[in-house]
Amino acid sequence: MVALIGNRALDDPGAYGVEHNDALMVRDVGWLLVWVDTAQEALDTTLIAYRVAEDPRVMLPVGISMDGAFLTHSEHVFKIPPKSKVQKFLPPYDLGNRKLHPSNVISVAPQVNEDWVTELRKQMDEAMKNARKVIEEAYRDFAKIFGRDYGNPFIEPYMVEDADVVMVGMGTVSKPIKEAVRRLRAKGERVGFLRIRWFRPFPTEDIIRYLSGVKVVAVVDRDYSFGSPFDGGAVFTEIRSALYEAEHRPLMMNFIGGLGGREISYNDAINMFNMALDAARKGMVEQRVIWYGVRE
Amino acid sequence: MTISIKLARTVKDLLQMAQTEYFDAGHRTCQGCESAMVLRWVAKAAGPNTIVIGATGCMYVANTTYYTTAWALPWIHTQLSGTGSAVVGTAAALKALMEKGKLPNEKINVIGICGDLGCADAGLSEVSNALTHTKYNFLILMYDNESSANTDIQETTMTPYGALTTFSPSGKQVRIMKYRWKKNMAAMMAVGHPEVRYVATAIAADPIDLYNKVRKALEIGGPTFIHTLDPCPKGWGFDPKYSHEIGKLAVETGIWPLFEIEDGKFKLTSTSARIASGEIKRKPVKEYLRRQTRFKHLTDEDIEYIQRKVDEMWEKWLIPGLIPLMKELPYPEQ
Numbered sequence: 001m002v003a004l005i006g007n008r009a010l011d012d013p014g015a016y017g018v019e020h021n022d023a024l025m026v027r028d029v030g031w032l033l034v035w036v037d038t039a040q041e042a043l044d045t046t047l048i049a050y051r052v053a054e055d056p057r058v059m060l061p062v063g064i065s066m067d068g069a070f071l072t073h074s075e076h077v078f079k080i081p082p083k084s085k086v087q088k089f090l091p092p093y094d095l096g097n098r099k100l101h102p103s104n105v106i107s108v109a110p111q112v113n114e115d116w117v118t119e120l121r122k123q124m125d126e127a128m129k130n131a132r133k134v135i136e137e138a139y140r141d142f143a144k145i146f147g148r149d150y151g152n153p154f155i156e157p158y159m160v161e162d163a164d165v166v167m168v169g170m171g172t173v174s175k176p177i178k179e180a181v182r183r184l185r186a187k188g189e190r191v192g193f194l195r196i197r198w199f200r201p202f203p204t205e206d207i208i209r210y211l212s213g214v215k216v217v218a219v220v221d222r223d224y225s226f227g228s229p230f231d232g233g234a235v236f237t238e239i240r241s242a243l244y245e246a247e248h249r250p251l252m253m254n255f256i257g258g259l260g261g262r263e264i265s266y267n268d269a270i271n272m273f274n275m276a277l278d279a280a281r282k283g284m285v286e287q288r289v290i291w292y293g294v295r296e
Numbered sequence: 297m298t299i300s301i302k303l304a305r306t307v308k309d310l311l312q313m314a315q316t317e318y319f320d321a322g323h324r325t326c327q328g329c330e331s332a333m334v335l336r337w338v339a340k341a342a343g344p345n346t347i348v349i350g351a352t353g354c355m356y357v358a359n360t361t362y363y364t365t366a367w368a369l370p371w372i373h374t375q376l377s378g379t380g381s382a383v384v385g386t387a388a389a390l391k392a393l394m395e396k397g398k399l400p401n402e403k404i405n406v407i408g409i410c411g412d413l414g415c416a417d418a419g420l421s422e423v424s425n426a427l428t429h430t431k432y433n434f435l436i437l438m439y440d441n442e443s444s445a446n447t448d449i450q451e452t453t454m455t456p457y458g459a460l461t462t463f464s465p466s467g468k469q470v471r472i473m474k475y476r477w478k479k480n481m482a483a484m485m486a487v488g489h490p491e492v493r494y495v496a497t498a499i500a501a502d503p504i505d506l507y508n509k510v511r512k513a514l515e516i517g518g519p520t521f522i523h524t525l526d527p528c529p530k531g532w533g534f535d536p537k538y539s540h541e542i543g544k545l546a547v548e549t550g551i552w553p554l555f556e557i558e559d560g561k562f563k564l565t566s567t568s569a570r571i572a573s574g575e576i577k578r579k580p581v582k583e584y585l586r587r588q589t590r591f592k593h594l595t596d597e598d599i600e601y602i603q604r605k606v607d608e609m610w611e612k613w614l615i616p617g618l619i620p621l622m623k624e625l626p627y628p629e630q
Contacts, residue, residue: 100370100386102345102404109373110360 001061002049004042006072007171007222009260017261018067020170020223024199024234030124032062032131033200035170039076042066044148045197047081047089051138054093057130067172067222069261081146089145132201154203156195159185160210163192165276168211168239169220170196173264177220180269191273196235204242211239212246216285218253218276220264220292232256232289251285257292268292301515303508310504314340323359323366328536330526330543331355331411331439333500338407338437339369341510346405347390349383351419352376353411354446355439376414379436380422383408383519387432405514406434412454413444416481427489427519435513435520438481441528449531453479456551457605458598459590461531466593477605482523483618486557494520496556496565497617501527501543505566509556516558525552533589545584548576550606553617562615572616581606 009019023033032052036042042064049062066072100108112120135153143149150156156174159181160166167177174195184191194210196203211217221233228237236254243249255272258264272292279285304310318339325332335355339346348371350356356373359366374382387406393399408426415423415438423436443461444450451463456478460466464473486495494516498506506524513520527542529535534542546552547567554568563569570576581603585591594602614621 100347100372101399102347102370105368105370107360107365107367107371110362110365111357112362116362 002046002053003061003063004046005063005065006068007065008068015260017069018171018222019259019261020065020221020234023063023065024223024225026063027200027234030060030128031200032058032060032128032198033065034062034198035065035196037067037071037172037174037195038078039071040078040148041150042071043078043080044142044146044150047086048135048138048142050090050093051141052131052134055130055134055138056096058127058134060124060127060131065171070172085145089141128201135198135201150197152206154196154198155206155210156197157210158193158195160192160194160214162190164190164215164280165218165273166192166194166211166214166216167218167220167269167273167276168194168196168235169222170199170235171222173220173222173258176264176266177269179266180273183266183270184273189273189277191277199235199238202238202242207239207242208246211250212243212248214250215280215283216251216253216276217243218255218272220255220257220272222258224256224259230254230288236289251279251283252288253279253285254289255292256289256294262293264292301511303511304504307504310507314507316340316344318342318344318346318368319359319366320368321366322361322364324361324364325354325358326528326530326536328527328529328539329358330500330528330539331441331445331524332359333503333539334437334439334498334506334524334526335359335409337500337503337506338409338510339367341507342369342405342407342514344369345403346370346407347372347386349374349379349386349406349408351379351382351408351410351414353414353439353444354441355409355411357446374408377419377422379408379410379414379419380424380426383434383436384426384429384432387434388429391432403433406432407514408434408436410436410438411445412438412440412442412481413450413452416440416454416479417452423521424485424488427485427492427521430491430518432519433514433517435510435522437510438521438523439526440481440523441526441531442478443528443531445528445531454481457602458594459532460593461590471593471595472598480618480620482521482555485521485523486562487619489519490560491518492520493518493559494557496522497552497554498522498524499526499543499547499552499554500524501540502547502554502566505554509565512556512558531590533592534587538587542584542587545579545587548579549581549584550578550610551581551584553609555617557618562618564617568617571610578606578610 005023007018009015036045053062139153177193181193219236221235223234225234232254319336346369348369351374394401442455449461451461458472482497494513496509498509527539554565564572610616612622
């Protein structure tokens, strides 16, 4: 099963704009979750998601998040692949012995209670772990067949080599942050950006590889996890957890921003970078979680 | 009649026609469970070329314990209110796969089974929506034991007037907690969805009537709906050995009229038809109510009120059992 989610702030109060909490709500119930930042990537990831979700080693639902309004309601130029290539990439879905048909008398999703839930959850755990490998395979085949290579499927590093400060985010926030990175680099600041594509399964190894060596990691969360360990966003909390056993633990900051579709401009991103660079110079973080632009 | 299939006329017919069990051993319903009896007859009537979709409810929890499922038919669970979407999806998928040549073209019955909470309350909008999908063939069966029976008997809108449930106890301040009259579900489905070709009420205590109705519903095509009233020993408060008797009394007292609407034609069936024709007299509702502990707190006035409402249904409604609108008395017009 594949769901394409136009991320939107959940009611109440009502809002049309993007917020990632809607998709994050299912993060602990066995969904694979991926964030995209262009229409082309949304289309490509949809094909990849079917391939992953229908793989017998996985068979878990995939939720593809695209930022509501910014991505769902804007025009992009993108390439539609020919049917022949899609058919080559996506084999016909075969339910095998799980087909619900009179020729195959089975009961699907019965009542299991305490007798079997533990074992069934463990099977889902195995499937989620398998997904890491299956996702890599799918992206590799995708690049071969369609000629578009996304590199590391799980994350998109942008000018992170030699960076002192790396900002992390999911979805279309990548656009203003990349612009800010370019402008600050032009001034000689060592900054970079890491976009997380796959949030489940979480790219722990990549996070350690790219972030454990930097001075400050600044996570932009277009979501919030109320009452979480450091009263921060979900991505911040996860990255903090992933870096716990890293050889070098960077300083960490969290910007809560862009909620309900409020725009994060490149100027906003530059402001955030400046705060993070300041922390890098001081070697300490004064305020761990900052609600960026909140009116109080 | 627009459909011609062999129907059962006698118990002997029934025994000959429906020998194989498709709802078999392995379930753990209570003693005297009439909902289980309904499923047994529905499965027999439907036969092996059937897919069953079961919404959450006591007939999910009790029948499909992992490794001991009672269904000898392909069965899948759907959420409490998911019956409508699940049956439409299944029927549409079968149709599409057959049209594309990916499945052999054959008649496969799709039956969605939901309880009164799953169908008449939580799932009502989906069931109603499903009944407008006239391109697809399926039957939605509502087994109505007048409560949420697997979570310890909570009130639903199908709980009858005055009945005790864990949500509607009788107290010193409020003697009748369930003051709301039961919804007329089958009628609502029939009147509200004029393109549905078959809607019926039934009861397990009248298996010939039930069996034939299921057969007709599955034969006629398009979306169809059957509502059964299922006495529940635990929820209603009577000895399990009286389940059938209580069911019969529900019909004989006129509280539960058996009817069918086939291609827009309304017909009372079985005992209810005999009541309407004057062949037998309706028994007083007291005989039904006093047999169940859920009505033990009712006073004689309460019972008179219920009797009056039932009399009204039979004597004043535009169509008894179906349309609770009244013509000017006397009715029928002289």
